[in-house]
Amino acid sequence: MTIVAPPLGGSLFGVGRAFPFLAGAVSPVFSLATLLAIPLGGVAGATADSVLGATVQELRRCDVCDRACETDPHACGAPSRLVRGVRGFSNDVVNLLATATGAAVAFGFATAFAR
Numbered sequence: 001m002t003i004v005a006p007p008l009g010g011s012l013f014g015v016g017r018a019f020p021f022l023a024g025a026v027s028p029v030f031s032l033a034t035l036l037a038i039p040l041g042g043v044a045g046a047t048a049d050s051v052l053g054a055t056v057q058e059l060r061r062c063d064v065c066d067r068a069c070e071t072d073p074h075a076c077g078a079p080s081r082l083v084r085g086v087r088g089f090s091n092d093v094v095n096l097l098a099t100a101t102g103a104a105v106a107f108g109f110a111t112a113f114a115r
């Protein structure tokens with residue numbers, strides 16, 4: 001443990017020196033609104049992911065394997081059929097929209113209170 005710690009500390013110190021804007025610049029640069037925007041954006045994105053995932057996200061079924069799946073064709077190679085959700089709203093689309101929602105909420109909150 002003591003053998004590993006000095007090299008790790010040294011490398012982190014090097015990173016801090018290479019990117020000085022990462023160290024200690026939080027309070028003078030960012031307002032409280034900006035700092036609150038980060039968790040608010042995260043909660044908004046996670047909520048959007050849950051809501052979209054439970055409503056519009058595709059749920060497919062492979063009749064050959066008799067299993068629910070997210071892809072067409074299924075991993076076994078057989079075509080799957082849509083059983084719930086909106087065609088085209090894959091898990092990737094839901095993740096993209098949830099991420100965009102979180103970013104928009106964070107950006108909007110931070111800029112709404114910007115001076």
Ligand SMILES: [Zn+2]
Nearest residue numbers: 062065074076
């Ligand atoms: Zn299958």
